[in-house]
Amino acid sequence: MSIPEKQPTSASVDIGAYEAWLFDMDGVLTKTAAVHAAAWKLAFDDFLKRDAASTGTAFVPFDVEADYEKYVDGEPREDGVRNFLASRGIVLPEGSDDDSPDTRSVEGLGNRKNDLVLEVMKRDGVALFEGVVPLVSELRRRGVKVAVISASENTKAALQSAGILQLFDAIVDGHTVKDRHLRGKPAPDSFLEGSRMLVVEPGHAVVLEDALAGVAAGRAGNFGLVIGVDHHDASATHDYADQLRTHGADVVVTNLGHLLG
Numbered sequence: 001m002s003i004p005e006k007q008p009t010s011a012s013v014d015i016g017a018y019e020a021w022l023f024d025m026d027g028v029l030t031k032t033a034a035v036h037a038a039a040w041k042l043a044f045d046d047f048l049k050r051d052a053a054s055t056g057t058a059f060v061p062f063d064v065e066a067d068y069e070k071y072v073d074g075e076p077r078e079d080g081v082r083n084f085l086a087s088r089g090i091v092l093p094e095g096s097d098d099d100s101p102d103t104r105s106v107e108g109l110g111n112r113k114n115d116l117v118l119e120v121m122k123r124d125g126v127a128l129f130e131g132v133v134p135l136v137s138e139l140r141r142r143g144v145k146v147a148v149i150s151a152s153e154n155t156k157a158a159l160q161s162a163g164i165l166q167l168f169d170a171i172v173d174g175h176t177v178k179d180r181h182l183r184g185k186p187a188p189d190s191f192l193e194g195s196r197m198l199v200v201e202p203g204h205a206v207v208l209e210d211a212l213a214g215v216a217a218g219r220a221g222n223f224g225l226v227i228g229v230d231h232h233d234a235s236a237t238h239d240y241a242d243q244l245r246t247h248g249a250d251v252v253v254t255n256l257g258h259l260l261g
């Protein structure tokens with residue numbers, strides 16, 4: 001496969017040149033999408049079995065690949081519930097966000113899925129992308145500060161499950177975002193909060209992101225370097241790497257280990 005001209009390479013990154021590195025979690029450090037897909041499947045299949053039994057129809061399970069990608073991936077939880085059930089011709093009452101996980105409502109089923117995320121993390125663990133531990137360990141060895149910046153309220157549980165929670169000097173998670181009224185990406189708020197917690201000027205910090213809104217947030221915050229992380233299959237990377245650059249990435253890597261040169 002040919003590599004486009006002018007593509008910045010990881011070899012051009014001097015990893016000791018910055019005081020702090022701010023890592024997005026899902027898709028950069030952890031393969032959390034697999035956990036969410038498994039939790040959605042458990043929640044929906046349980047619901048669909050009961051629905052089939054009560055209506056006398058056949059149980060057709062949630063497809064962990066096709067249905068996940070089409071209806072729930074990247075969507076807010078309630079939209080995921082509505083979208084998928086609509087594809088089966090099922091409409092539930094909205095309910096309220098304190099509905100118990102057994103309540104037959106959009107919010108209840110969403111809460112069930114959230115409980116299952118934590119159960120699946122405990123049951124299966126959370127997988128890390130290749131190169132994560134070597135890179136973060138090397139940064140720590142050099143005295144560079146490292147933080148995780150994520151909108152997920154399950155950030156600490158996921159890092160704990162993946163066995164890397166203790167490697168980080170600071171965590172900005174969904175609770176921080178809520179408590180401190182931070183705007184979501186592409187606003188730079190959560191990354192700026194991370195650099196503030198580490199007492200490092202944004203210009204002396206690196207942002208690592210796999211989402212287009214995330215690299216845009218790094219650019220908007222005037223960070224010293226924005227690294228786009230493209231963990232898609234090699235065959236699919238070219239378009240996405242280009243989009244990461246267009247949205248603000250200075251460099252795109254397909255494996256964090258490549259940053260070690």
Ligand SMILES: [Mg+2]
Nearest residue numbers: 024026027210
């Ligand atoms: Mg991400």
